[in-house]
Amino acid sequence: MVIRLSLSHFMALISRLLCLCWWFSPEGSQISPFGFSTDAKGKLQIEILFNKPVDTSTFVPGTSNILAMETNPNATVTVKWDLNNRFLTIVTNDL
Numbered sequence: 001m002v003i004r005l006s007l008s009h010f011m012a013l014i015s016r017l018l019c020l021c022w023w024f025s026p027e028g029s030q031i032s033p034f035g036f037s038t039d040a041k042g043k044l045q046i047e048i049l050f051n052k053p054v055d056t057s058t059f060v061p062g063t064s065n066i067l068a069m070e071t072n073p074n075a076t077v078t079v080k081w082d083l084n085n086r087f088l089t090i091v092t093n094d095l
Contacts, residue, residue: 044069044092053085067092 039045044067059065061077069075069092076093 039091043094046090048088048090049083050086050088054081054088056081056085059088061090065090069094 037045037047059079061067061079062074065077066073067075067077067090072094078091078093080089080091081087082089
């Protein structure tokens, strides 16, 4: 499953990421009230908290999740899992 998301549609981004919950089976909720935030370096950061652990092998940046930005149609991202694979942080590698 490939999902293309546009940087100009942050709310759609979160909606689509949360729709993946049916694929993973855990339910997720966004952390930021805006659906995104920026890290200390100004990079786009998306945080999702799931209600139970996620099989992280099903979430593959650039394949099962594509973040299309204005300057890059498939932005490189760093993915970090915490809380026993319940808390997902996605950070763009580009500004």
